[in-house]
Amino acid sequence: MTKIIECVxxxxxxxxxxxxxxxxxxxxxVKDVKLLNVESDAxxxxxxxxxxxxxxxxxxxxxxxIEMAAEVIDMSRHKGAHPRIGATxxxxxxxxxxxxxxxxxxxxxxxxxxxxxxxxxxxxxxxxAAILPERHILPDIRKGEYEGGRGSxxxxxxx
Numbered sequence: 001m002t003k004i005i006e007c008v009x010x011x012x013x014x015x016x017x018x019x020x021x022x023x024x025x026x027x028x029x030v031k032d033v034k035l036l037n038v039e040s041d042a043x044x045x046x047x048x049x050x051x052x053x054x055x056x057x058x059x060x061x062x063x064x065x066i067e068m069a070a071e072v073i074d075m076s077r078h079k080g081a082h083p084r085i086g087a088t089x090x091x092x093x094x095x096x097x098x099x100x101x102x103x104x105x106x107x108x109x110x111x112x113x114x115x116x117x118x119x120x121x122x123x124x125x126x127x128x129a130a131i132l133p134e135r136h137i138l139p140d141i142r143k144g145e146y147e148g149g150r151g152s153x154x155x156x157x158x159x
Contacts, residue, residue: 004097005104006036006052007062010089011069014040014047019072024049026064032057046089052096055103059111062091066115092127105129 013019020040028035033053040047051061066088073087091111093104108129115121125131 001098003055003099003103004052005055005058005099005107006050006094006096007058007091008048008050008094009062009065009091011047011049011065011073012045012075012087012089013069013073014045015042020047022072023047023065023068026068027051027061030057030061030064033061055099055107058093059107062111063114063118066091066121067119070119070121086121090126093129101128 011020011023013023020038024035024038027033027049030053033051035049035051037050038047039049049065052058053061069087075087091108093107095101095104105128108125109131112123112125112129116123
């Protein structure tokens with residue numbers, strides 16, 4: 001039975017179609033991943049992307065999208081109505097078929113480790129993937145937003 005997970009990252013860019021296309025393009029190039037939706041909001045200056053696939057392919061697609069977002073989004077110039085803490089604000093994983101929440105948490109932890117080690121981007125794990133209880137609730141992590149945690153918060157991963 002095929003394992004399927006959904007990933008719904010939120011990127012801090014909702015106005016520049018070229019930047020959004022570059023981020024989405026990284027997801028589309030991964031085999032065994034299907035892009036389901038891209039929804040941008042200019043006022044929030046945010047794009048929510050939904051894609052699904054097999055666990056390892058999904059993790060890879062999320063990694064490439066996070067890498068591209070870090071490359072094309074300049075958070076020092078970002079303005080928007082929605083609270084955010086980085087170029088990739090959140091990256092939740094949702095079990096769809098033949099996958100447990102714990103498996104999604106493990107993917108979030110593995111991706112967080114890779115993003116931190118390979119890209120040098122600090123990561124906060126929240127929700128079921130949180131390692132520290134005080135990081136379980138996303139609004140608590142977002143306090144101060146990007147400006148308040150500059151250099152210490154970039155990506156939040158959840159299952």
